[in-house]
Amino acid sequence: MADSLWGDTAEGWLLDRSANRRLPVFHGQDGRLLANPRQGDGPPVAIISIPKAGTYLMALLLERLGYQDTELHVSQAFLTDYRRLSIAEKRGRGFAERNYALPIGASAQLVGDGQFLVGHLRLDDDARRALIGFKKVFLYRDLVDATLSHLRFFIDTGRADPQACWASMQPSPAQVLGFLKDHSGYLFDLAYRPMIGWLDEPDLFAISFEELAGDHGVEHRAARLRDLAAYLGAEDDLETLLTTQVMGRETKTLSSGRTRAEPYLDEAVRQALRDLGLNALHARLGYPPV
Numbered sequence: 001m002a003d004s005l006w007g008d009t010a011e012g013w014l015l016d017r018s019a020n021r022r023l024p025v026f027h028g029q030d031g032r033l034l035a036n037p038r039q040g041d042g043p044p045v046a047i048i049s050i051p052k053a054g055t056y057l058m059a060l061l062l063e064r065l066g067y068q069d070t071e072l073h074v075s076q077a078f079l080t081d082y083r084r085l086s087i088a089e090k091r092g093r094g095f096a097e098r099n100y101a102l103p104i105g106a107s108a109q110l111v112g113d114g115q116f117l118v119g120h121l122r123l124d125d126d127a128r129r130a131l132i133g134f135k136k137v138f139l140y141r142d143l144v145d146a147t148l149s150h151l152r153f154f155i156d157t158g159r160a161d162p163q164a165c166w167a168s169m170q171p172s173p174a175q176v177l178g179f180l181k182d183h184s185g186y187l188f189d190l191a192y193r194p195m196i197g198w199l200d201e202p203d204l205f206a207i208s209f210e211e212l213a214g215d216h217g218v219e220h221r222a223a224r225l226r227d228l229a230a231y232l233g234a235e236d237d238l239e240t241l242l243t244t245q246v247m248g249r250e251t252k253t254l255s256s257g258r259t260r261a262e263p264y265l266d267e268a269v270r271q272a273l274r275d276l277g278l279n280a281l282h283a284r285l286g287y288p289p290v
Contacts (some may be wrong), residue, residue, distance in 0.1 A: 003066060010069045011037075014044040016100040023081060023100050028112045035070040035083065040114020042233055046134045047118040048198055052149040053074040053141035054209040055118050060249060066235055067116050073108060076118035086117055087250055091157040104130040122194035123201065138198045141209035142287045143278055145185060149259045153177045154245055178273055188276045196284050205231040208285075212242070213258075 012033055013022040025197065026037035045062060049055040063069055073080040081098045082090050108130040111117050121127045154160040160167040166178030199206055205228055214221045218239075225238035270290045279289040 014100075014102065014106075016102065018101045023079075023102065024083075025110060030112070032112060033110065034112045034115070035110040036068050036082075036112070036115055037071050038068045038115075040066055040068055041113045042114055042135075044134050045116040045232070046108075046111075046121075046131050046136045047139065048062060048121050048136055048195070049118065049139035050141055050143075050146055050195055051120050051187065051240055052153065052209075053139040053154055054212050055120075055139060057136060057212060057246060059066070059116065059118055061242055062116050063239065064245045065232070065236055065238070066114070068112075068114055070111050070115050070117050072110065072117045074104055074107045074117055074121065076122060077101065077103050084203075091159075093157075093159055098276060102221045108134070108160060111282045120191050122190070123197035123277060128201075131252075136198075136204040137228070138200070138201075138204055139209060139212075140196075140199075140206065140285055143192055143281055143285070144261060144265075144273065144290060146192075147180075147210075147273070148176065148261055148264050150183070150187065151176065151264075154179070154183075155238040173264060173266040173269045176264045176269045177272060180269075180276070184272075184276055188278075188281075192281055193277070196281060199284070227283065283288040 012025045014025055014033075015022055025033040025035060026177050028037055029036040045067060047058050047062070048054060049058070054240050059069060071082040073082060077262070079100050079102045080095055081100060082095070085098070104119075104127055108117070110189045111134075153164075155167065161182070164178065164182055166182070168176040207224055207228060210216065211221055211224050221231060221242075222239040225242065229238050230238060273290050282289055
């Protein structure tokens with residue numbers, strides 16, 4: 001699939017021997033092999049996000065600011081290559097065919113000046129080393145809302161296993177309990193818990209989904225976006241860019257409206273979330289207990 005999308009336009013290939021797949025790469029302005037040959041000014045940026053915390057909202061904002069999107073979604077051991085795919089193709093189940101066994105130390109080298117990547121990266125020494133020289137933006141969110149939004153994303157995109165009992169349910173506490181049975185291991189043990197440490201890292205800008213959404217007021221958001229612009233070395237009015245060119249635009253993970261918790265929550269769900277350690281994580285992130 002990947003080869004047919006690129007034809008003879010690629011200037012080089014990285015081979016994933018585990019799946020016998022070739023990742024197309026290009027020569028950047030400085031001669032390095034990059035995912036995107038178009039570069040800009042300033043250091044590369046890594047958007048490190050808790051799942052469903054505004055990953056592609058921030059990506060679109062960086063694009064409007066002039067950064068080049070590599071369209072790489074990275075993790076510790078793999079990257080997903082979303083280049084040359086429509087939003088519908090990016091959202092669908094076929095994304096697995098675009099996975100490459102390329103660790104973060106290698107995938108980060110495919111990002112040049114004035115470009116960015118995204119990923120739900122755990123904090124570890126490999127990620128720290130790989131992102132030396134990057135500006136790092138960490139996105140987080142109320143984990144109840146993030147979990148429910150993740151559930152909706154699986155349903156809306158068809159990524160849910162059709163054999164899973166919860167996949168065909170209406171929004172309800174029973175659906176959440178089924179989803180947690182299948183996915184809480186990834187969300188809590190491989191995403192939420194090991195990602196929170198990024199908050200304590202130096203030279204990193206952390207901002208919440210709620211701040212981006214304006215939940216704390218427009219003036220608060222505008223102030224935080226001014227801080228983000230200063231961190232990135234930009235002089236642009238990010239509040240204006242966000243409200244006029246980003247909010248409401250279709251992205252890979254945009255849901256049809258903000259997730260409402262009411263249909264999904266009851267005491268059984270709250271207890272399940274407490275048992276998974278959500279309250280301790282919320283204390284670190286500054287959110288109330290459930």
